[in-house]
Amino acid sequence: TAALGSIAFAPEIVEPMIGKMHARYGAGIYDKYGFLDSFNPTLTRTDRPLQHGKLVPGIGWVDGDYLGIDQGPIVLMIENRRSGMIWDVMRRNPHIRRGLERAGFTGGWLA
Numbered sequence: 001t002a003a004l005g006s007i008a009f010a011p012e013i014v015e016p017m018i019g020k021m022h023a024r025y026g027a028g029i030y031d032k033y034g035f036l037d038s039f040n041p042t043l044t045r046t047d048r049p050l051q052h053g054k055l056v057p058g059i060g061w062v063d064g065d066y067l068g069i070d071q072g073p074i075v076l077m078i079e080n081r082r083s084g085m086i087w088d089v090m091r092r093n094p095h096i097r098r099g100l101e102r103a104g105f106t107g108g109w110l111a
Contacts, residue, residue: 001070001071001073001074003017003021004018004035004074004077004078005073005074005076005077006077007074007077007078007080007081008077008078008080008081011081021035022035025039025041025059028056028058028059028062029059029062033066033071034066034071034074035074036062036063036064036065036066037063037065037066037067037070037071038053038062038063038070039059039060039061039062039063040060040061041059041060042060043055043060043061044060044061052064052065091109097110
């Protein structure tokens with residue numbers, strides 16, 4: 001989530017990284033709905049049974065899930081990179097603005 005969700009902030013870093021991740025790990029971490037939730041290339045063996053995910057030869061541990069709490073921000077940030085729509089809608093929402101101001105946020109688009 002962190003890497004792919006950063007696309008709107010650092011596209012010059014994230015866009016090449018997405019291609020490199022897909023090229024290096026391929027179908028081991030990328031499936032029907034896109035990138036799986038998480039993976040750990042340093043976990044290549046274990047002497048204990050895994051509670052979740054699986055070990056994939058040449059890749060490491062790979063989760064088997066797509067979690068909405070992680071996939072949602074990725075989709076939203078891709079759209080922000082593409083059009084800025086999510087941020088535009090958020091800025092027009094008086095409830096969000098009021099909540100941010102009550103939480104002490106100032107400056108930026110709140111100014």
